[in-house]
Amino acid sequence: MSRTRPKLPQWLRTQARRLRETGPGPDAADRREFLALASAFGASAATAYGMLGLPAPAAAQEGTGARPESGPGSNPRRVRIQMLVRDIGDPRSFDWFQAANFTRGWLEYLISYENDGTFRPRLLTDWHISDAADEYTLHVRQGVTWNDGTPFDASDVARNIARWCDRSAPGNSMAGRFDVLIDPGTGRAIDGGITQIDSHTVRLSLPRPDISLIAGMADYPAALVPRDFDAATMLENPVGTGPYLPETLEPGRRAVLVRNDAHDWWGAQEGAGGGAWMERIEFIDTGTDPLAALAAATDGQVDMTHSIEGAYLPAFAALQDWQTHDIRTAATVVIRPNQLAEVNGFRPYADIRVRRALQMAMSNAVLLELGHADVGEIAENHHVSPLHPAYAPMPAPEFDPAQARQLMIQAGMQDFVHELISIDDSWRRNTADAAEALLLDAGIKVRRVILPGPLYWEGWATFPFSTTDWGHRPLGVQTYALAYRSGEPWNEFGWSNPEFDTLLSEALATLDIEARRALMARLEALVREDAVTVQPYWRTLTNHTRPGLVGGAHHIAFEIRPAELRWT
Structure with missing residues (x-):
């Protein structure tokens, strides 16, 4: 159950009024700037758009919840995606987004970042940032479980944030995103910086304001991992809150996710934009040469491309019936x-x-x-x-x-x-x-x-x-x-x-x-x-999808969201 959204800071409301007064609508740059800031401070997308006097757009990736009855070839519950396939490890050390696109099948995020610049709650239902941006209150979604049956709660959120604050962990770029919470003497979270208020509430108390933490939580190394997580065994023991499980990972060749029908995934119940419609999602690595990706699309070996560079766009545009998505x-x-x-x-x-x-x-x-x-x-x-x-x-x-x-x-x-x-x-x-x-x-x-x-x-x-x-x-x-x-x-x-x-x-x-x-x-x-x-x-950026595939348009930050893919 979501709480009533808190009142936004006066400076944000003043900015919204100024933008409305410029009418008939703020220009794209000003609008995007406001939407990003308002949603980062806890406003829903509908509220943020409403403050500008604009209707909120329909969720472009949202589906109906029904299982697909039609699709390409003989398997309407499968989608094949052209993408470089990377090796994986501890998510906080990921330095390429392709690794996260695979682990996103079972490892989820507190918040997501959308193409219009807004932030959307995921494993959080909402959050409140103090007017001075020196205190964050995070409300954890109820009814979520890890796929081993363990309840997901505020202790998991607090523990993951503490992991992000560990500068001793090799390659941990999340420490840069949460520098404000790190004691420079110990290289770990400051005393009293992360507090579990109750079973579903976490408070972050900062020694100085920082406006970037919500954005950091939405970045691809910010996937939440379970207690006793071991990067060396994460494929053999893929505990997560998401609706898929890894079946195959061959870096440089292919990776496969299969739907975990034994897991009662929260997203299918909450209408969070995805229903995990696909039973099987295959990532196919065609290498760094776009001509190989073009050949795979032409030969019917893939249903979606991840991202295609400018010089090859005319050739992809010539593919019969394929949809082009630019951002x-x-x-x-x-x-x-x-x-x-x-x-x-x-x-x-x-x-x-x-x-x-x-x-x-x-x-x-x-x-x-x-x-x-x-x-x-x-x-x-x-x-x-x-x-x-x-x-x-x-x-x-x-x-x-x-x-x-x-x-x-x-x-x-x-x-x-x-x-x-x-x-x-x-x-x-x-x-x-x-x-x-x-x-x-x-x-x-x-x-x-x-x-x-x-x-x-x-x-x-x-x-x-x-x-x-x-x-x-x-x-x-x-x-x-x-x-x-x-x-x-x-x-x-x-x-x-x-x-x-x-x-x-x-x-x-x-x-x-x-x-x-x-x-x-x-x-x-x-x-x-x-x-x-x-x-x-x-x-x-541009990518391409076969007719009838929903949820595969190019994301502004290269994300592929397995749970949001479906055939119509």
Whole structure:
């Protein structure tokens, strides 16, 4: 049973009134900004839309609850999805969303993030954030059980949050999302920070405000695991709250989920957007070459693609009767030097002149055109998108190949050969190829290194000079905390700037949107001034589904939700 939603902070209600007064309706950026903030503070999607004087859209992924009676071929209760199949482990250490798409069959989340920017309750029914954003009260959904019959309650939520706060756990990126709750002396949750109030209520008491925790709970490493969870045996003992079980996992080839009919799944009863209609869900890895995915679709081997890059969209559009789904996102690629990486005994990218030369030698417009077939928007080299609340517009980066060459000479690096590493796929490889051509045009020596997926994924965070794709996240401050704050596991740039860290802490604690935008402008400027990365464009993402498949449209953060897939 859901509680009455709390009254929203005055500053949010003031913002809603201002947006309504601009009529006939707020523009897309302002609307998305408000929806994200209002739902993060506990408003339902219907309430948030209503505050803007707009009708809430129907849940695009919601089904009827009936089992399908028709579908492709001879098995209407099966769906086959083209997707890279990754190995799995402790979810808090996941660094690729494909792993989570498989484990999402049985490991669920407190909250989900939707394509319109809102947050939706899952294993929580609702939550309340204090006006100062320094206290979170989480209401746990009642009637949920783990698939071994154990009740799911507030102790499970408190325990998982404590796990997220453990900085000693290898690769635990959730610690970056919950830094505010971590004692820097112990590397674990602060005393009194996580309190179980009763069997279905948890309170988080923060030493300082932080607006990003709800967004962090919706990110793909935030899957909830059972007591005594062991990553080494999670396939043999797949305890979770979700409606599926893993049958097969062969990284690089295939993975299979089968419906757990013995489990009385809460979602089928609560109308939470999914009924676990499919009896069998198969993930088929066609590799990093989109032509192989196209062949699989053409030959009827798959019913849905995960994500298809720009250059191959015309070929997929030509597939008879297949549906195309596009979405504007803050997904991107970075072409980044690692300031801590040593090459032949020295750190070439610790010199800001070298980093600035790399930036000035590259045209973001050319990188978008050649790397992603012009499907997206030009970015500004600071990794905050116009889709992010509090985004502050910046001037276009300076493109000056001649000056880039002079900076490299001043740094004594005119004869240094930069090894630019990328994965062997299409768009990231194409983007790196375009970067190579631009650097060579500027008189900067470069050699391309193209790695197969397993080698690339093993070393992505430590390469001296490479490309990495980053997914969409709800908040710009969230991306900065994960990837740009000093010492974080996902800080692949090797960058550490105390002024940035201090300003970021202030931005995470700032509720007023315009005050936070002013802070964001300074943060963006620091990333630009220190030439941390070339971040050239924002991706419009596209996938495809066979006729009659519901629940498979491209999610803004690359999620596939097994329980929401069905044939009509």
